[in-house]
Amino acid sequence: MKNFLDEQLMKSRTVAITGHTRPDGDCVGSCMGLYNYIVENYPEIETDVYLESFAECYKVISRTDEIKKPGDADKVYDLFICLDTSQKERMTENAEKYFDQAKTRINIDHHVSNTGFADIDHVVPDASSSCEVLYDLLDDEKISLAAAEALYIGIICDSGVFKYSSTGEHTMLVSGKLMSKGINTARLIDGVFYEHTYVQARLLGQALLNSQLVLGGRCIYTVVDREMFARFGAGRDDLEGIVEQLRLTKGVEVAILISENENGAVKFSFRSKDIVDVNKVASIYNGGGHIRAAGCTVYDKYEEPLKKFLENIEGQLAANV
The missing domain is CATH 3.10.310.30 (Diaminopimelate Epimerase; Chain A, domain 1)
Incomplete structure (x- = not known):
């Protein structure tokens, strides 16, 4: 399964990405990690990311200013990727129509309650986060600092900074790989997990x-x-x-x-x-x-x-x- 995502991307000219309603750190991190990965490695693909509003602290992630809200116009994407969403009904509000109309639909998640609602369902319930699941589907050499920061944020949020029971050896291995990209871990952990307004x-x-x-x-x-x-x-x-x-x-x-x-x-x-x-x-x-x-x-x-x-x-x- 390592390269199936890149294979689907290479066959697509238009891609949409979304997560669940009321997005948390793992949702924003996985969606923006993938968005940055595609924009930087597949510039020929027209890519849109749809998310509802989220906490200010996650706006440290690169390109969050490019996030869109689903509109009224019909749009048929070659590929629609839904992340960190256990049920189709929990998808970003009004994004479901784009999902339904897309030629190929992928569901990437880590919730044990995932209902398997896409053409390709890749769910790893033992993973700490959807960001950990997503990392395993990406080419590490193509992951930039911007994408790495987004993925790392998702992991620390859903793992409680590595203290929840879902944290495993692989979680730490992935986090170490992301840290090697040059992440300022102290700044990210303080900014998105501990600091409050x-x-x-x-x-x-x-x-x-x-x-x-x-x-x-x-x-x-x-x-x-x-x-x-x-x-x-x-x-x-x-x-x-x-x-x-x-x-x-x-x-x-x-x-x-x-x-x-x-x-x-x-x-x-x-x-x-x-x-x-x-x-x-x-x-x-x-x-x-x-x-x-x-x-x-x-x-x-x-x-x-x-x-x-x-x-x-x-x-x-x-x-x-």
């Missing part, structure tokens, strides 16, 4: 103050409602890092971030440490992700879904006593 810091502080310990201290959750977003002048991008901070609470196995969308939908984000499979928890409401990190969206008030999630978590904890 003042708005993010205030929102995080209030979210922690509002948090609740349940299930005998084994689970913690907090709610960020629309009133909190308005009070701090925050957006959804400012939620970055909250659920991870909750997960770090001593004695906690599962952390849950509950956040309200403007359309009334409620987003649940789950993280676990060692025992609970949160992919199974999220699947109760047709969500998914990974064993230790998953999410779902519920079009209802959060109380009843939360009750069901906690029952599932409690059952998993009891089964592992």
